Amino acid sequence: DTAVSQTPKYLVTQMGNDKSIKCEQNLGHDTMYWYKQDSKKFLKIMFSYNNKELIINETVPNRFSPKSPDKAHLNLHINSLELGDSAVYFCASSQGTSALNYEQYFGPGTRLTVT
């Protein structure tokens, strides 16, 4: 069973289009994330939701809009795609507790190419 799944795995689209990426986790976690990994391999947090509530919103263009219909799903919609949006987008989840050490589980990634 896949713990964190993303669809699609690959997405090739033209500039100006609108696209969505979906993420689902079956781990029962209460917190989900979107990360972007660019061509230089930097993995940067974009958004985080805890129990469907947005708790982290980094400096991301407002063309990116996350949506969490329930705590097992976190989708990412991108409007007016630009060349610079090409990257691998990773979804992740974790079980938030008061402990400082915990593990984030990542999905397989969605490789977005904007042409």
Next chain:
Amino acid sequence: RKEVEQDPGPFNVPEGATVAFNCTYSNSASQSFFWYRQDCRKEPKLLMSVYSSGNEDGRFTAQLNRASQYISLLIRDSKLSDSATYLCVVRALGTGRRALTFGSGTRLQVQP
């Protein structure tokens, strides 16, 4: 200055060698530290957490030096399967901030 800095490598070592990676972090409020491993075109996976007293997991040893703000990972008796990118990861304490700050990774290539 980047929040988490790592030598990108690559570190090319023969099988059986011992190799060490260091990582420095800039935020003194950082509270949690991890090493993640990322294989080529795959997702990152937790390798080990790093505790203040240092910790070992088989061939892997992690150390934390809070005074100097660096973390290290030592791999003994390298295997071909250890070839991957090792990501140093830090989390700062703060309300609602459960996200992690990743270094850009150190690439290890173990050769036969």
